[in-house]
Amino acid sequence: MQSTQEIFEQLRSVLQELFEIEPGKVTLDAHLYNDLEIDSIDTIDLILRLKELTGRKIQPDQFRNVRTVGDAVAAIRELVNTPAAA
């Protein structure tokens, strides 16, 4: 089981690696589009990377309601802490 803090830190470094976003800007409240300038095309690349990291299949709708970093962390936590389908 991964803690929220661990997931948050991993996400922060992914955002830096993929999009060159300064880690200082990545807070739980940060809005992905308005604050971090992550657009819909970036989101596809982000989901791909998260698939690689979590080893889980991610449906784009699972991320449809994600607006802030906090939402993303919650969505990822639900994914990794659910047992993989048999």
Add this chain to the structure above:
Amino acid sequence: MNEPAPPQDASRFNRAWRVFATGFSFACFGLGAVLMGFTLWPLLRLTAPDRRRGIARVQRAVSRSMAVFVWLMKSLGLLTYEVRGRDKLLVPGQFIVANHPTLIDVVFLVSLVPEVDCIVKQALWRHPFLRWPVVWAGYISNATGEGLVAACAAALGAGRSLVVFPEGTRTRPAEPLNLQRGAAQIALAARRELRPVTITCEPITLFKGNPWWRVPPRRPHWVIAVGEPLGLDGYLNEAPPLAARHLTQALTQWFDVSIAQQLGEMRPQTRPGG
């Protein structure tokens, strides 16, 4: 020392005339759009052998209408303009990216390129006058998300030219350029170099927040300069999200330099010393 005198502001009569003539021109534009939108443009589409050729015919007709509109404004003494390097725009499959200081930038650009697709904001499909050319000329809505990049790349791949304003809206005066990444994403997806066009207007008018009746102190002059292409070397080897960011930064710098140069030509220089 003899320095060039700064340009004089126009007389009150001239300004009053330009207010009237601007209103008149805009009314002609709206009326023309509605008239054509109910007659010539649908006719061109409906009599064409297929959708693509119908759109091409309407785009040509729209381009000519825009040229007439520019001629009207110039003839009424509303503006002067110069175009540099127009021929470069006439090669098929040009991915034209331009800065966006004024309301009528797209009018100039479309008048210069007979067949060209434009990305247009979704709201215009509800605009009482602009919806007509937008619909009949088959322009592309900006609301389609990731599909937009693919659609534009396909258009360029098919040899069609495309006009995009990377800023997504008119430049805010006295604010630094803020380019969205869409243009870079399209260029990378289509593997097509960017053809930058620098538009300047001095004195600036029809900028964001500037009502049409607030005419500038003297007749404005537009310069529309077609630049050398920005190639994609190096960017194609990067991961797409980073490539789009770096290419957008490069494009922003390119425009910063070309806009400053173009404005510098038109403003009187102050020479140091004697």
